[in-house]
Amino acid sequence: xxxxxxxxxxxxxxxMPWSVAPPRLGRGWPxxxxxxxxxxxxxxxxxxxxxxxxxxxxxxxxxxxxxAVGQLPGPRGGTRKLARASGPxxxxxxxxxxxxxxxxxxxxxxxIDAARPELWRVTDERQVFVVETPEPPLLATSLLxxxxxxxxxxxxxxxxxEEPNLAPGLPDLxxxxxxxxxxxxxxxxxxxxxxxxxxxxxxxxxxxxxEGVASGRRALWLLRRDGERPRLPGGRxxxxxxxxxxxxxxxxxxxxxxxxxxxxxxVSPVPPEAWDFETGGERVLERWFAARAARDAGPGGLAxxxxxxxxxxxxxxxxxxxxxxxxxxxVRARQARWTVPDALTTAELRxxxxxxxxxxxxxxxxxxxxxxxxxxxxxxxx
Numbered sequence: 001x002x003x004x005x006x007x008x009x010x011x012x013x014x015x016m017p018w019s020v021a022p023p024r025l026g027r028g029w030p031x032x033x034x035x036x037x038x039x040x041x042x043x044x045x046x047x048x049x050x051x052x053x054x055x056x057x058x059x060x061x062x063x064x065x066x067x068a069v070g071q072l073p074g075p076r077g078g079t080r081k082l083a084r085a086s087g088p089x090x091x092x093x094x095x096x097x098x099x100x101x102x103x104x105x106x107x108x109x110x111x112i113d114a115a116r117p118e119l120w121r122v123t124d125e126r127q128v129f130v131v132e133t134p135e136p137p138l139l140a141t142s143l144l145x146x147x148x149x150x151x152x153x154x155x156x157x158x159x160x161x162e163e164p165n166l167a168p169g170l171p172d173l174x175x176x177x178x179x180x181x182x183x184x185x186x187x188x189x190x191x192x193x194x195x196x197x198x199x200x201x202x203x204x205x206x207x208x209x210x211e212g213v214a215s216g217r218r219a220l221w222l223l224r225r226d227g228e229r230p231r232l233p234g235g236r237x238x239x240x241x242x243x244x245x246x247x248x249x250x251x252x253x254x255x256x257x258x259x260x261x262x263x264x265x266x267v268s269p270v271p272p273e274a275w276d277f278e279t280g281g282e283r284v285l286e287r288w289f290a291a292r293a294a295r296d297a298g299p300g301g302l303a304x305x306x307x308x309x310x311x312x313x314x315x316x317x318x319x320x321x322x323x324x325x326x327x328x329x330x331v332r333a334r335q336a337r338w339t340v341p342d343a344l345t346t347a348e349l350r351x352x353x354x355x356x357x358x359x360x361x362x363x364x365x366x367x368x369x370x371x372x373x374x375x376x377x378x379x380x381x382x
Contacts, residue, residue, distance in 0.1 A: 008345040009199035010355065012138075012153070012190065016130065017361040018165045019151040023144070026113030027058040029302035030106040031146070033292045034311055035092040038106050041302040042089035045082075056302050057082065062113035069109045073120040077108030085110075096145040099133060099279040100321060101288050105146070118364040119144060122154050126161035128187060128224065129154055134280050136332065138194055140187065140223045155183055157365040168361060169354045174202075179209045188216030191223075192335050201340040202349075208341060215335060222328045230323050238322045242266040246309040251289045260285070260322075267318065273329035274322045284325060288318070 013019065025031065032038050045056050054065055063069075065083040077090045090108050097103035109115045119129075123144055131139040132150025139145075145152055157163040164171065164183035171181030180186075192212040194200050203209050222230055231237065244265030252261045253275045259268040260275070277284050292314050349355045 009195065009201040009343065010346045010349055012130075012132075012194065012198045012200050013151075014346075014349075014355055014357055015167050015170065015186075015190070015200055016153040016155075016165050017167060017357045018157055018364060019153045019362075020116050020119050020364075021114075022131075022148045022150070022152055023112060023116045023119070023146055024114040024148075025111075025146065026060045026063055027111070029058070029305075030108070030111045031095070031097055031103050032306065033103050033314065034307055035104045037306050038092045038104055039089040041305045042106060044302060044305060046086060053083070058301075060113055063110065067110060070117075072107050072109045072115060073117055074107065076120070077106075077110060079110075082110050094143050096129075096131070096139075096141045096143045096147060097291070098287060099131075099139055099147060100284045100325070101291060102143060102317070103291070105144075116152075119152065119154065121364075122156060122159055124159050127154060127156055127159075128184070128220070130187065130190075132198065135196075136279065137196055137198055138191060139279075140191065140220055142224045142226055155187055163365060167349075167354050167357045169352065173349075173352050173354055177204050178206045179204075180213065184217075184220070185213045188213045188220055191216040191219045192338060193340055201343040203340045204342045204344060212338065212340075215331060215338075219328060219331045219335075222324050222331070225320070225324065229320065230327055232323050232326060236269060236271070236326070238267055238270055238319050240265070240315060240319075241268050244310055244315060248289075248310055249293055251286060251293075253285075262289070267322070270322050271326050271329075274325040277325040277329055285321070288321060 029041050030038065032041075045053060048056050057065055059065065066081050068081060069079070071077055071079050076093070078085060078087065090106055092104040093107045094102055095105045097105075107120075109117070125142070127142065129141050129143075129145050130153040131141065131145045131147050132153075133139055133147060134150070139147065154165055157165050164186075166183060166186060171183070171186075174186070175181040189202075189209065189212045190200050192215045193202075203212070221227070241259070242265050245263045248262035248265060250261075250263055253259070253270070254261065255272055255275070257268065258270050258272070259266050260270045275283065275285060292310070346355065
């Protein structure tokens with residue numbers, strides 16, 4: 001790559017220093033592609049007693065029916081031990097369960113082995129989570145990500161888009177170079193320029209910077225799917241050509257006809273770029289379908305409680321996912337040819353006082369100005 005080597009470019013871990021390990025659920029049933037199933041699973045858990053409730057819960061070393069845990073920030077979920085719990089299901093929230101797979105989660109810390117409350121405290125409409133993944137190296141989402149195993153780097157350290165999670169002094173340095181110091185622009189640049197080893201070359205050239213930011217902004221819009229919904233040109237928009245069956249069990253792709261077959265149902269056109277789009281060595285569309293296909297989840301388990309028929313909402317989600325993958329493949333094809341001329345080196349960032357980052361920048365900010373409910377309804381100021 002002209003102008004910079006991976007050894008010269010600073011690591012993302014220094015440019016966005018605060019990171020959090022992804023939440024660890026410990027059990028699969030608190031997530032589902034539809035919220036109604038989650039409420040039914042909750043009701044089934046609470047209707048069971050004693051050993052039956054314990055078996056349904058699927059206890060681990062971190063969580064049992066007798067675990068005493070606090071309420072998730074929000075506030076979300078209860079604090080009474082699940083062995084004695086009653087009442088309605090906490091309202092499910094939308095999460096990123098896997099790359100490009102938005103599902104639902106029961107937001108209750110009693111059900112989650114490691115919920116990472118520090119992420120919940122900064123989750124709001126302005127937050128963007130950068131998620132490290134094996135391939136491609138980064139995703140971005142406005143939803144709480146459950147994607148494992150990489151680190152999660154929030155764009156902001158505080159709610160309301162306050163205090164960017166950037167190396168102190170970096171925005172000022174970018175502005176002195178005639179570049180934008182806006183955190184979203186930095187993130188957009190990062191999505192364009194990041195390397196597989198998670199280093200991020202920073203150009204001094206305002207024209208190159210602006211071009212990279214524009215490309216990254218488009219990728220960010222597609223990844224977050226907020227605002228105006230993405231659409232392909234008329235002749236390329238995917239449609240349902242043959243009705244999907246009530247319980248599709250198989251998915252296959254006809255490359256010549258650019259058609260996705262869900263049993264006898266047909267969706268087209270589906271470009272090869274969308275079908276071939278992979279993360280972590282798996283096709284996104286195949287993994288997305290498998291999470292919704294009506295397969296036996298095992299007798300007696302709460303995960304077996306799921307819709308008996310294919311949901312209409314899933315068809316709409318599938319059409320949008322095909323659109324997003326198609327457009328994002330085009331963006332990434334251009335970014336794969338990207339070069340960064342006249343790039344800053346790590347040594348120059350040290351000379352400018354941007355690096356090394358202080359230890360405090362790698363720790364979460366103190367964001368609490370109120371009491372959070374602890375175990376069994378006790379209140380604690382953290």
